Amino acid sequence: MxxxxxxxxxxxxGDGGTYALFVRDALGISGPAADAIPPLTPPVPRRKAAVSPPELAQDWGRWWRECTASGPGREPLGLPEGLRAAYREWGAFTSxxxxxxxxxxxxxxxxxxxxxxxxxxxxxxxxxxxxxxxxxxxxxxxxxxxxxxxxxxxxxxxxxxxxxxxxxxxxxxxxxx
Structure with a gap:
């Protein structure tokens, strides 16, 4: 190159907003922007016990667009505890x-x-x-x-x-x- x-x-x-995609998959976020992109592989374990604010689904699309426009972007408010640690342990980057x-x-x-x-x-x-x-x-x-x-x-x-x-x-x- x-x-x-x-x-x-x-x-x-560069990175295509992998952490935002991880959050989407872990929390089961659905919506036009979220559903337009396939799930991550290896599959992300669903965090059924995690509670996230209802507006997160709407904010997710904006967040992912920010991530793909200029880097990580600001995380939406109200992300459940432990998502960063779960992302690090997920294995897509560590194995x-x-x-x-x-x-x-x-x-x-x-x-x-x-x-x-x-x-x-x-x-x-x-x-x-x-x-x-x-x-x-x-x-x-x-x-x-x-x-x-x-x-x-x-x-x-x-x-x-x-x-x-x-x-x-x-x-x-x-x-x-």
Whole structure:
């Protein structure tokens, strides 16, 4: 991936609001924004005893949009005690298997990016010029969501897949300078 300041291409990767998705799954939050994104994998244990304010379901969508817009965002008021500790213990980031999977995702994603850029370079006769931000989270299935002109949300499963090339190519073509 090329570095900022180059006159070619730049793709950055970041967290797609995984903690907000964890809270959604742990508390069983439902609503248009919450239901539009698949559940996390590995599955999050449901915290049936946890009591959360009713407005949390409505606030959740705003919170997740903040997380995907500019980083973690401010947590909604009234989150039940112990969610942060449960998130740390969840295992999606702490097990050796999950660490290997993240490494595989990075390698596979990097290979696909380079292939798409190489094909565009051959077609254009020059290096493509664009910037793209990819937010990722370990949600179930091969999932892709356009969040803005130059920002997408993708599942780790899709980032590992050969099926990534088509949506990635389409987005990049729309960003070419």
């Amino acid at each position: 090329n570095l900022a300041g180059n006159s070619t291409w730049q793709i950055s990767c 050796p298997e999950s660490s290997r999977r993240r490494d595989d995702v990075r390698r596979g994603f990097d290979d696909t990016i380079r292939e798409v850029v190489r094909d565009l370079e051959q077609e254009l006769g020059r290096q493509p010029v664009f910037r793209l931000e990819v937010l990722q989270a370990p949600v179930q299935g091969q999932f892709w969501l356009r969040l803005g002109d130059a920002k997408v949300f993708a599942s780790e499963e899709l980032l590992l897949s050969r099926h990534l090339a088509a949506p990635l190519d389409a987005v990049i073509r729309g960003l070419l300078h």
